[in-house]
Amino acid sequence: MRLLLVEDDRMIGEGLRAALRLDGHAVDWVRDVAAARATLASERFDLVLLDLGLPGGGPGGALAVQPGAEPADGLTVLRELRARADATPVIVLTARDAAGDRVKGLDSGADDYLVKPFEVEELKARIRAVLRRHGGRAEPALQHRGVMLDPGSKQVSQDGQPVLLSAREFAVLEALMQRPGAVLSRTQLEDRLYGWGEEVESNAVSVYVHQLRRKLGADFIGNMRGVGYFLIQ
Numbered sequence: 001m002r003l004l005l006v007e008d009d010r011m012i013g014e015g016l017r018a019a020l021r022l023d024g025h026a027v028d029w030v031r032d033v034a035a036a037r038a039t040l041a042s043e044r045f046d047l048v049l050l051d052l053g054l055p056g057g058g059p060g061g062a063l064a065v066q067p068g069a070e071p072a073d074g075l076t077v078l079r080e081l082r083a084r085a086d087a088t089p090v091i092v093l094t095a096r097d098a099a100g101d102r103v104k105g106l107d108s109g110a111d112d113y114l115v116k117p118f119e120v121e122e123l124k125a126r127i128r129a130v131l132r133r134h135g136g137r138a139e140p141a142l143q144h145r146g147v148m149l150d151p152g153s154k155q156v157s158q159d160g161q162p163v164l165l166s167a168r169e170f171a172v173l174e175a176l177m178q179r180p181g182a183v184l185s186r187t188q189l190e191d192r193l194y195g196w197g198e199e200v201e202s203n204a205v206s207v208y209v210h211q212l213r214r215k216l217g218a219d220f221i222g223n224m225r226g227v228g229y230f231l232i233q
């Protein structure tokens with residue numbers, strides 16, 4: 001999954017990014033309100049992790065300080081997202097323990113919230129739950145021609161036999177199985193593999209597809225030359 005992490009605390013941000021990458025997600029990380037606004041306006045994410053206390057927004061996003069205006073923070077980012085009918089799932093991360101902030105977060109359209117400090121394992125479980133709910137699937141597993149992929153447990157099986165995949169092989173297969181019938185470009189698949197600041201090897205996607213074909217059969221993933229990859233029906 002492609003996640004956006006909005007967090008100004010360097011230690012928390014680095015820790016979360018590392019843990020979520022290990023979990024197989026592509027993580028982009030921004031640290032203030034202005035960067036969060038710009039990124040959410042131009043890119044698509046599967047889920048946003050949003051800190052509430054953030055610098056760099058200015059009051060209401062305006063350049064001039066208006067007396068009495070509240071500084072823009074994570075809640076502002078969330079409200080703006082929902083105001084333009086963007087339904088990207090959002091989990092609010094807050095150090096504030098005032099119940100009022102949690103209620104405001106949920107009222108502003110957050111899908112869930114976590115109060116810092118929290119365990120990374122709990123965050124991962126909340127992410128899985130929110131993504132499951134958001135996908136609207138009562139049965140979270142994806143299936144295609146005898147291959148079953150469970151995004152929650154990260155298990156893949158073929159005709160009932162477990163298939164062992166690396167985190168990145170899993171990410172490529174998950175992207176393809178989420179949109180059966182679609183042709184995904186190399187760039188779309190690379191987006192699922194990497195966050196910003198990570199070197200993208202030019203042949204990475206074809207290497208992972210090659211591995212997946214070796215494990216699942218040569219006729220499982222097709223290649224439309226110059227266009228992208230798709231699941232063979």
Ligand code: CA
Nearest residue numbers: 008051053054
């Ligand atoms: Ca903060």
